Amino acid sequence: MRSILLFSDVDGTLLDEHGRYAVATGELSAMSTLVRCVLASSRTILELSRNQRDLGIEGPVVAENGAVIALPWHDALRPLGTREDIDGRTWCVSFLGAPAAELRGELQEVARDVGVNYEEQGELAPELDRRCSLLVRPVPRASASTLTPLVDALRARGRTVASGGAWLAITGGADKGRGVRAVLSALALLGRPRTLVAAVGDGDNDVSLLLAADRRFVIRRADGTCHASLRALPGVEYAPTPGIDGWRDVWRQLTGIQEA
Numbered sequence: 001m002r003s004i005l006l007f008s009d010v011d012g013t014l015l016d017e018h019g020r021y022a023v024a025t026g027e028l029s030a031m032s033t034l035v036r037c038v039l040a041s042s043r044t045i046l047e048l049s050r051n052q053r054d055l056g057i058e059g060p061v062v063a064e065n066g067a068v069i070a071l072p073w074h075d076a077l078r079p080l081g082t083r084e085d086i087d088g089r090t091w092c093v094s095f096l097g098a099p100a101a102e103l104r105g106e107l108q109e110v111a112r113d114v115g116v117n118y119e120e121q122g123e124l125a126p127e128l129d130r131r132c133s134l135l136v137r138p139v140p141r142a143s144a145s146t147l148t149p150l151v152d153a154l155r156a157r158g159r160t161v162a163s164g165g166a167w168l169a170i171t172g173g174a175d176k177g178r179g180v181r182a183v184l185s186a187l188a189l190l191g192r193p194r195t196l197v198a199a200v201g202d203g204d205n206d207v208s209l210l211l212a213a214d215r216r217f218v219i220r221r222a223d224g225t226c227h228a229s230l231r232a233l234p235g236v237e238y239a240p241t242p243g244i245d246g247w248r249d250v251w252r253q254l255t256g257i258q259e260a
Contacts, residue, residue: 004034004254005187005194007062007180007209009201010041010051011165013219014247021055022247029056034255038062038183040176040199040209042135042162042169044128045070049087058089060186065162065205066179067097067132067171071186080186086129096182097132098172106157107134107150107170114149117142121167132174135167162205169205177208200239200250204229210236217250219243 008014014022028037037055039048040062048061048070060071073083073090081094100122111118121128121135138146147168151161160171180199187193199206199213202220204227210216216235220226220242230236239246 003194004196004198005036005038005184006251006254007038007040007176007183007197007199007213008247009203009206009209009219010039010043010048012202012244013200013206014039014244015051016244017165020244022244023055023251025054026056031251031255032057035198035251036194040066040179040201042133042167042205044068044130045086045091045093046127046129049089053087060183062176062179062183062209064097064130064133065160065169065171065174066176066182066208067095067174069094069096069179069182069186071183074190076190077186080189092186094182094186095132096178097174100130100132100134103132103134103159103170103172106159107136107154110153110157111150114153116147116150118147118150132171134170136170137167163203165203175208176206177212180209180212198250198254200247201230203227206230207233215254219246219250 038060039051042065045063048063062069070091070093073092077092081092084091084093117139118136119139122130154161160175162169197213198215199209200217201209207229210233217237217239218226218230219239222242224242239249241249
């Protein structure tokens with residue numbers, strides 16, 4: 001019996017803009033012996049833990065575009081991170097990227113230099129507890145293109161800037177792919193290696209996520225298209241159904257592989 005781990009993006013992949021999940025509560029937990037789902041997103045640990053509760057699952061998360069990972073606490077994980085209670089759960093939290101305070105100082109400096117205004121999620125919703133990334137978006141009534149000079153300047157300084165829905169995610173020294181590899185290493189330390197790693201995503205911040213997997217699934221937009229950066233990846237498999245319903249196609253395909 002093959003062991004499969006599916007790393008899944010959340011927004012636009014598993015969850016739509018109306019807050020609807022591709023699967024009902026309990027469906028994933030019922031199938032967890034076949035394929036285990038790990039959420040990988042620009043969302044924080046707190047947000048992803050809430051998503052897990054909605055879905056009826058537990059386990060690791062790749063948070064903040066891979067700049068932070070968290071696994072349910074186990075003493076064997078002590079060398080990998082800190083023990084923290086978040087959302088009523090005890091986690092081992094590992095920080096892989098530059099601290100948010102460092103990124104924020106650089107962002108503010110660059111924004112002054114290029115004359116760009118923006119909104120930062122950390123200022124609007126500090127309770128989400130973003131540790132090693134920033135999410136920014138244009139100010140009200142401004143177009144997304146107004147942030148282009150800011151994005152270019154940050155990338156010139158070696159920061160990673162990737163789109164994720166309405167926000168741009170800024171990280172330093174980490175991406176979803178690094179987060180995936182860190183989770184796999186932690187699971188191996190616990191004696192839980194996986195024989196097949198799959199990933200599913202829909203945006204350019206999922207490129208490194210997909211490249212870290214053996215099987216790479218892309219969720220297409222409603223019009224059947226997908227992000228250009230995903231089309232360029234080798235070995236991509238497109239979910240037959242556009243939108244989050246395509247996530248169910250991926251899940252069914254992987255559970256079929258496991259049972260074969």
